[in-house]
Amino acid sequence: MSGVGAPPGWRDATDRFSRDYGEFEVAQSGENSFVEAPGKIHRIEACLTGAAFARHRHDTYTIGITLSGIQSFTYRGAERASYPGQLVILHPDEQHDGRAGDGGVFRYRAAYISPADIQGALNGEALPFVEGGVSNDAGLHRAAVALLGDYERPLSQLERQDALYDLAFALQAAAGGAVVIKRANREAAAGARDYIEANLARGFSLEDLERATGHCRWQLSRDFRAMFGTSPYRYLTLRRLDIARRMMRDGGAIAQIAHDCGFADQSHFGRAFKQAYGLTPKAWLRGVRGSHDRSRTA
Secondary structure, eight states, rough: OSSSSOTTTGGGGGGGGGOHHHHHHHHTTTTTEEEEEEESSSEEEEEEEESEEEEOOOEEEEEEEEEESSSEETOOOOOOOOTOOEEEEOOTTTOOOEEESSSSSSEEEEEEEEEEHHHHHHOOOOOOOOTSSOOOOOOHHHHHHEEEHTSSSOOHHHHHEEEEEEEHHHHHHHHHHOOOOOOOOOHHHHHHHHHHHHTTTTTOOOHHHHHTTTOHHHHHHHHHHHHSSSSSSHHHHHHHHHHHHHHHHTTOOOHHHHHTTSSSSHHHHHHHHHHHSSSSSSHHHHHHHHHHHHHHOO
């Protein structure tokens, strides 16, 4: 069978993704299940057996991560296989099917992305084409996890736009296209930073930043990353976490802090905190209090 072989450590991939369906709507047919995630991007998690899909095609990109089992499919005239932790990247309007490669069960998550969203981020350049249907590309993996990893909640508007931007350029790089870096507009990036810092508690979009600065939202996103080393959404999250840590030191309740700092809920806050600092909020707070207690008795 052609395709990309299983990467080292692929058996551990399932552990990085929750199996808790929460409040999602589950549609079951036989032994197959499909879970529709909340939010404006069409995202699914599926657990399928045998020959799950007949040949069909989408008018979107399919960006998938295999979570368990072997996800086999026919794509562009060849047999492909994706192992846990690998990506399935299908170009719009390309015919494919789907089945369990070992005759058992496979599980995956996928997002279906409009070509217009990709072209918008790439300023109208040709749609990237990633050969083979299966990829181990690290940049694409990061972009896919941003869309599919935190699956239990809808993405905010700015978070969604940042994720689409990262995906567009990851697709372009994986397809072998040149990513052109233009000189950053310092004034526009600084204006966007000031707007973010003045609006930490509320949600906003790249369109809001565009109106506030008078610059194209996608170019503004590029300039911001060039100047500050991170995306507008990531910058917003880190500034919110700065405030949250101060509030935690002052004895605030974590659930209320999460709400006051603009996070969707306490679990969203906890995931963002651990991603930024490598500790849960409670573990971090125990460390801070322990350090304070030791300094008082020294």
